[in-house]
Amino acid sequence: MINVLIVYATSYGNTKRMAEAVADGARSVKDAEVSLKESHEVTKNDVRACDALVIGSPIRHRTADARIKQFIEDVCEQLWLTDEMVGKVGGVFTVGGGYGDCGAGCELAQLGLYGALAAGGMILATLPKTTPGFQSAGMHWGPHGRSGGPGMEPIGITEDMILAGWHHGANVTRIAAELKGKDLLARGNVAPSKELVELFMS
Amino acid sequence: MINVLIVYATSYGNTKRMAEAVADGARSVKDAEVSLKESHEVTKNDVRACDALVIGSPIRHRTADARIKQFIEDVCEQLWLTDEMVGKVGGVFTVGGGYGDCGAGCELAQLGLYGALAAGGMILATLPKTTPGFQSAGMHWGPHGRSGGPGMEPIGITEDMILAGWHHGANVTRIAAELKGKDLLARGNVAPSKELVELFMS
Amino acid sequence: MINVLIVYATSYGNTKRMAEAVADGARSVKDAEVSLKESHEVTKNDVRACDALVIGSPIRHRTADARIKQFIEDVCEQLWLTDEMVGKVGGVFTVGGGYGDCGAGCELAQLGLYGALAAGGMILATLPKTTPGFQSAGMHWGPHGRSGGPGMEPIGITEDMILAGWHHGANVTRIAAELKGKDLLARGNVAPSKELVELFMS
Amino acid sequence: MINVLIVYATSYGNTKRMAEAVADGARSVKDAEVSLKESHEVTKNDVRACDALVIGSPIRHRTADARIKQFIEDVCEQLWLTDEMVGKVGGVFTVGGGYGDCGAGCELAQLGLYGALAAGGMILATLPKTTPGFQSAGMHWGPHGRSGGPGMEPIGITEDMILAGWHHGANVTRIAAELKGKDLLARGNVAPSKELVELFMS
Numbered sequence: 001m002i003n004v005l006i007v008y009a010t011s012y013g014n015t016k017r018m019a020e021a022v023a024d025g026a027r028s029v030k031d032a033e034v035s036l037k038e039s040h041e042v043t044k045n046d047v048r049a050c051d052a053l054v055i056g057s058p059i060r061h062r063t064a065d066a067r068i069k070q071f072i073e074d075v076c077e078q079l080w081l082t083d084e085m086v087g088k089v090g091g092v093f094t095v096g097g098g099y100g101d102c103g104a105g106c107e108l109a110q111l112g113l114y115g116a117l118a119a120g121g122m123i124l125a126t127l128p129k130t131t132p133g134f135q136s137a138g139m140h141w142g143p144h145g146r147s148g149g150p151g152m153e154p155i156g157i158t159e160d161m162i163l164a165g166w167h168h169g170a171n172v173t174r175i176a177a178e179l180k181g182k183d184l185l186a187r188g189n190v191a192p193s194k195e196l197v198e199l200f201m202s
Numbered sequence: 203m204i205n206v207l208i209v210y211a212t213s214y215g216n217t218k219r220m221a222e223a224v225a226d227g228a229r230s231v232k233d234a235e236v237s238l239k240e241s242h243e244v245t246k247n248d249v250r251a252c253d254a255l256v257i258g259s260p261i262r263h264r265t266a267d268a269r270i271k272q273f274i275e276d277v278c279e280q281l282w283l284t285d286e287m288v289g290k291v292g293g294v295f296t297v298g299g300g301y302g303d304c305g306a307g308c309e310l311a312q313l314g315l316y317g318a319l320a321a322g323g324m325i326l327a328t329l330p331k332t333t334p335g336f337q338s339a340g341m342h343w344g345p346h347g348r349s350g351g352p353g354m355e356p357i358g359i360t361e362d363m364i365l366a367g368w369h370h371g372a373n374v375t376r377i378a379a380e381l382k383g384k385d386l387l388a389r390g391n392v393a394p395s396k397e398l399v400e401l402f403m404s
Numbered sequence: 405m406i407n408v409l410i411v412y413a414t415s416y417g418n419t420k421r422m423a424e425a426v427a428d429g430a431r432s433v434k435d436a437e438v439s440l441k442e443s444h445e446v447t448k449n450d451v452r453a454c455d456a457l458v459i460g461s462p463i464r465h466r467t468a469d470a471r472i473k474q475f476i477e478d479v480c481e482q483l484w485l486t487d488e489m490v491g492k493v494g495g496v497f498t499v500g501g502g503y504g505d506c507g508a509g510c511e512l513a514q515l516g517l518y519g520a521l522a523a524g525g526m527i528l529a530t531l532p533k534t535t536p537g538f539q540s541a542g543m544h545w546g547p548h549g550r551s552g553g554p555g556m557e558p559i560g561i562t563e564d565m566i567l568a569g570w571h572h573g574a575n576v577t578r579i580a581a582e583l584k585g586k587d588l589l590a591r592g593n594v595a596p597s598k599e600l601v602e603l604f605m606s
Numbered sequence: 607m608i609n610v611l612i613v614y615a616t617s618y619g620n621t622k623r624m625a626e627a628v629a630d631g632a633r634s635v636k637d638a639e640v641s642l643k644e645s646h647e648v649t650k651n652d653v654r655a656c657d658a659l660v661i662g663s664p665i666r667h668r669t670a671d672a673r674i675k676q677f678i679e680d681v682c683e684q685l686w687l688t689d690e691m692v693g694k695v696g697g698v699f700t701v702g703g704g705y706g707d708c709g710a711g712c713e714l715a716q717l718g719l720y721g722a723l724a725a726g727g728m729i730l731a732t733l734p735k736t737t738p739g740f741q742s743a744g745m746h747w748g749p750h751g752r753s754g755g756p757g758m759e760p761i762g763i764t765e766d767m768i769l770a771g772w773h774h775g776a777n778v779t780r781i782a783a784e785l786k787g788k789d790l791l792a793r794g795n796v797a798p799s800k801e802l803v804e805l806f807m808s
Contacts, residue, residue: 061279062317062544066271069262077263086734099533100542101550103507108310108317111512111717115264115310118746121734123781128692128727129503132794138504140466140724146505167792174790175729184780186773188738264746288532301735302744303752305709313515313714320544323532325579330490330525331705334592340706342522342668348707369590376588377527386578388571390536464675465683466721473672481667512714512721519668519714 002177004034005050006169007042009067011058014147014157015095019056021162022093022143025169026052032173039071047075052089052176053122054169055113059096062105063112072116085120087185089176091168092117092141095157097148103139110141123179125172133164143168204234204379207252208371211241211269213260216349216359217297221258223364224295224345227371228254234375241273249277254291254378255324256371257315261298264307265314274318287322289387291378293370294319294343297359299350305341312343325381327374335366345370406581408438409454410573411446413471415462418551418561419499423460425566426497426547429573430456436577443475451479456493456580457526458573459517463500466509467516476520489524491589493580495572496521496545499561501552507543514545527583529576537568547572608783610640611656612775613648615673617664620753620763621701625662627768628699628749631775632658638779645677653681658695658782659728660775661719665702668711669718678722691726693791695782697774698723698747701763703754709745716747729785731778739770749774 004026008019023036035046047053055072057064064072079085092113098104117124127134127142136158137143143164145157206228210221225238237248249255257274259266266274281287294315296308319326329336329344338360339345345366347359408430412423427440439450451457459476461468468476483489496517502508521528531538531546540562541547547568549561610632614625629642641652653659661678663670670678685691698719700712723730733740733748742764743749749770751763 060271060275061282062321063265063271063274063314066268066275069265069268069271072265073262073268080263080735083734083736086736099539100544100548101505101540102510102543102548104542105317105321105511105544106506107509107511108313108515111310112265112314115307115746118732119264119307119735121732121736121746124730124732126724126727126730128689128791128793129686129725130689130692130727130791130793132792135503136505138508139506140504140509140721140727144504144506167794171791174788175785178784178788178790179781182780182784184784185734185736185777186738187734187736188773282533285532285534288534301741302746302750303707303742304712304745304750306744307713307746308708309711309713310717317544320530321533323530323534323544326528326530328522328525328528330487330589330591331484331523332487332490332525332589332591334590337705338707340710341708342519342525342706342711346706346708369592373589376586377583380582380586380588381579384578384582386582387532387534387575388536389532389534390571464679465686466725467669467675467678467718470672470675470679473666473669473675476669477666477672484667509721509725512717515714516669516718519711523668523711 002032002173002180003050004032004052004173005046006036006054007039007071008056009039009058009065014145015056015058018093018095018145018157018165021165022054022169025166026173028170029173039067042071042075044075044078047079048084051180052172054091054172056093057113059094059106059109063109076116076120080120085122088122089125089172089179090117090122091125091172093143093165093168095145095147097152099152106139106144110139114141125175127168131164131167133160136160137164204375204382205252206234206236206254206375207248208238208256209241209244209273210258211260211267216347217258217260220295220297220347220359220367223367224256224371227368228375230372231375241269244273244277246277246280249281250286253382254374256293256374258295259315261296261308261311265311278318278322282322287324290324291327291374291381292319292324293327293374295345295367297347297349299354301354308341308346312341316343327377329370333366333369335362338362339366406436406577406584407454408436408456408577409450410440410458411443411475412460413443413462413469418549419460419462422497422499422549422561422569425569426458426573429570430577432574433577443471446475446479448479448482451483452488455584456576458495458576460497461517463498463510463513467513480520480524484524489526492526493529493576493583494521494526495529495576497547497569499549499551501556503556510543510548514543518545529579531572535568535571537564540564541568608638608779608786609656610638610658610779611652612642612660613645613677614662615645615664615671620751621662621664624699624701624751624763624771627771628660628775631772632779634776635779645673648677648681650681650684653685654690657786658778660697660778662699663719665700665712665715669715682722682726686726691728694728695731695778695785696723696728697731697778699749699771699774701751701753703758705758712745712750716745720747731781733774737770737773739766742766743770
């Protein structure tokens with residue numbers, strides 16, 4: 001069994017739609033067990049139990065949504081302290097509108113999510129340009145569902161973007177299935193105590 | 203009078219200390235009026251009134267603190283909609299610990315803050331390497347107070363880091379003083395209504 | 405007199421067209437003297453002499469063109485060593501195609517250019533969303549001329565993108581005109597010798 | 607047999623030392639065949655033949671070295687056109703000095719390299735904080751050998767940094783060994799012709 005956890009936040013439903021597509025793609029893989037949760041519902045045990053974690057966020061003013069950021073601090077950062085995310089497989093996706101025909105900040109937003117996974121020592125799935133739907137949702141780090149046109153007209157995310165999300169979910173799950181239970185990464189350091197770390201945080 | 207607003211969040215006091223240094227540096231400039239506020243206290247009118255805005259954040263798992271992110275969504279993104287930040291002067295700073303002797307994600311964290319200011323159409327102050335304290339706090343986008351050593355020992359931010367923060371505050375303020383009241387930037391587009399924008403956000 | 409230097413590389417002419425638009429915008433400002441040069445032609449003295457520097461690059465596989473990178477190493481990095489770029493005004497622009505409807509890496513490419521200016525201690529102009537043409541060329545860091553459609557069809561850059569470039573050039577020049585000759589930034593550190601620095605570079 | 611290719615550039619030998627450590631780590635894995643090449647020596651067939659590609663670069667003024675950038679354009683971008691990098695495993699490392707105690711731009715430099723691999727549709731290895739040597743070389747995207755102290759004193763890269771590089775090479779190779787020959791990623795799009803793409807590049 002491959003446990004896949006998809007975490008998202010949504011305001012008007014577009015990110016939820018993309019998250020559902022990612023979940024459906026994950027479910028298409030043999031032996032996958034998929035959880036789809038809003039960020040505030042996710043516990044540390046949910047993340048401990050997963051083999052693959054996909055984080056999806058609305059873009060809010062060029063970075064991830066504050067709700068997703070709260071999840072990263074409350075759950076991911078805690079499990080980073082205790083090295084409990086090392087070797088899991090990760091992916092990201094985003095949804096957003098925004099003026100301009102050149103991304104409107106979705107790259108840096110995705111990299112902020114990606115960094116939370118990288119800090120955990122995870123293995124990261126990208127979005128190959130051979131993925132169906134890439135022509136619409138194709139940021140190389142992960143799918144981006146552009147929910148508005150260049151002039152901010154409310155187009156909503158399209159079937160092609162959803163297709164890219166679906167395949168991203170399937171890709172991540174297949175990679176996790178191959179790597180599950182393997183002990184591939186060197187482990188030598190000891191985690192500092194949470195108490196020590198707190199002393200110099202902010 | 204040059205109105206300078208410094209916005210920060212803090213958990214153990216280090217970011218507050220750096221924010222106070224930035225504020226003191228700003229106050230050293232003739233005719234500066236400086237407000238130092240925690241992120242949850244800041245109103246849209248506070249930002250509307252300022253000539254320069256400096257945002258400082260703890261680094262939490264490689265990006266800005268969720269409290270700062272909330273401020274960006276609640277205040278900055280709203281004023282972006284109505285184009286009320288265009289032409290103001292901006293700067294950023296961060297504080298954080300973290301393993302490793304190479305930044306621990308502070309660059310991407312600072313760029314997330316910087317992006318919020320850039321999206322607003324602001325003019326951005328960097329941190330020149332000629333700045334006193336740069337050798338300790340010298341990320342080029344803005345000062346970073348490293349509050350822990352490479353092994354996460356609780357060193358706390360140093361006088362040199364505070365010195366860099368002080369000069370950053372003074373630099374930002376002097377730039378804002380020169381540019382205040384000037385109408386330097388082309389304005390041609392009309393902002394979309396908030397209602398329209400909401401339709402395709404996340 | 406305001407000396408504005410625009411540096412670019414081009415392969416098929418689109419980045420050159422955008423560079424010419426930036427130059428024309430700069431020339432529209434009173435007392436501006438504008439140089440438009442391909443990256444391999446630019447000398448250290450050209451950069452020393454300028455009040456504003458705008459770097460424009462084709463996007464090549466998600467970052468700036470190697471020719472522009474060579475200019476940054478041969479000219480900008482050398483003047484960084486001797487602190488000769490501190491306080492100048494800077495801006496960036498890019499041109500590129502690429503699959504996908506979400507930027508295709510232009511944000512990180514622009515930030516790589518922006519970082520070269522920030523490291524120099526420059527004051528950075530962004531691209532406000534009020535800028536005419538922003539709806540087509542609107543990356544917030546600087547204009548991006550998208551020269552291909554989502555399916556890589558050869559659309560070429562449009563009049564709207566060129567308009568954004570024109571206004572970016574004018575904006576940068578007006579900011580530089582206000583700041584020229586002012587000594588706004590703290591200077592306290594002494595540059596290390598080039599010889600010392602070379603010891604640990606790569 | 608697992609074919610691992612490590613590509614680097616070097617000026618004073620430090621990046622070469624780190625590249626050799628990555629190669630040695632890769633060689634420690636059963637059935638690994640490792641090539642270590644300077645960037646100008648690498649052919650498209652070298653990259654076609656590899657199961658894992660690790661790119662290491664000196665940091666030059668906040669991004670990768672122009673020689674590495676040339677390799678990315680001449681080799682990686684060409685194989686991106688024809689989708690020949692999809693599903694390979696990738697990693698990055700950097701070496702550099704620089705003022706400041708907070709990374710001096712190594713994060714954005716690493717992400718520029720990482721983006722070249724992501725664009726190719728590769729699966730990316732990060733550097734877990736459990737890796738021996740992480741306390742010295744621990745950027746989460748990949749090892750960074752800091753070759754100078756905060757005051758630019760020529761410290762050179764240390765044994766701990768080399769240790770992190772060694773384990774990074776071993777980690778990447780073990781992941782590639784697990785994934786070799788598996789067909790895990792959806793493939794649906796057809797690559798555009800090189801001739802078409804050239805029309806709108808820069």
